[in-house]
Amino acid sequence: MLEEAKRIEKVAAISKVTWVGLIVNVLLAVLKIVAGIMGNSRAVTADGIHSLSDLITDVSLLVGVRMWTAPPDELHPYGHQRFETLITAGIGILLAVVAVGVVVDASVAYSEQHIHHAKLVALWAALASIVVKEILYRWTAYYGRIHKAPSVVANAWNHRSDALSSIPAAASVLVALIFPELHWVDLVGSIIVAFFIIHAAWEVTVPAVNELVDKGAPDDVLGGLKDLVLSVEGVMDVHKLRTRYQGLAVFVDLHISVDGKITVEEGHAIADSVENVLENSEYEVADALVHVDPVSSNDAKSQQRRRRRRGRDMF
DSSP, rough: HHHHHHHHHHHHHHHHHHHHHHHHHHHHHHHHHHHHHHTTOOHHHHHHHHHHHHHHHHHHHHHHHHHSSSOOOSSSSSSSSSHHHHHHHHHHHHHHHHHHHHHHHHHHHHHGGGGGOOHHHHHHHHHHHHHHHHHHHHHHHHHHHHOOHHHHHHHHHHHHHHHHHHHHHHHHHHHHHHHHTTTTTHHHHHHHHHHHHHHHHHHHHHHHHHHHOOOOOHHHHHHHHHHHHHHTTTEEEEEEEEEEEEEEEEEEEEEEEEEEEHHHHHHHHHHHHHHHHTTTTOEEEEEEOOOEEEHHHHHHHHHHHHHHHHHTTTT
8 A cells, every 4th residue: 555655646746747847848839939930030939849849758758657657467577667768768869859950950040041130039038948948957857856767857858958959049049139140159059059968868868778678787786785695694605696777776686605404494584684685775676586505514614714704805
């Protein structure tokens, strides 16, 4: 009941922040398209169309959140977290597409030189977009972190990319109003902003792809997990330690060596202790599968001596 209550709370929080983002995106898109047309600014109009693309990720989150937070079932015994990973990767790819679109839009605007006729209304719309989308980014990222939802954090970066893409639109209008001959600033600014967006896309997509291909935990995490297991009374050695991530949680498979003379019940108790230590550690271990290997008394004594030497070497 407690887990289900937490799941419902998480779904409600993510849905809330996503609905707010969706409504803001619609309002900003309409504002920038209308202001761009009225203000004779193709850059601001294109930026409004870019805001409409954010609706894709908002809808994906609203549809997907109930899917990836669902409890494990017969077809998905490890849960449904990978659906969130897929959506996160999709958002990252969309960010990269947006970056290319920013450059293309600015290039077309430069070649057609429509920015010379921009009016002040277009500038105000672009500035409003920068402020509102930056606030929305911070608020969405906060909810994504406290609820440990990478896809929500990825969507927050999508909001920031929209804020960044409004910068060259605002700059082009401002330059056109003050210095009409410096119209090329729009293209330069767009290319710079595109690199920021591509960086955000990389930061969002790479971890998601690594998770999809079952990349293991880094060496420092593996070392920490191994030290925790060796701290359990009765564990002689650890080997075949494997990890994989699902969201922020890590699944662990490992073999431990125990004295071959102990009973099966005692060996099972040691394995249970290892699982408890790992699942209550700082490493967000969702599940630990422990295989017990018996060793002879001589091997056990040798391993104990190695452990004592290793412990002395640490100090």
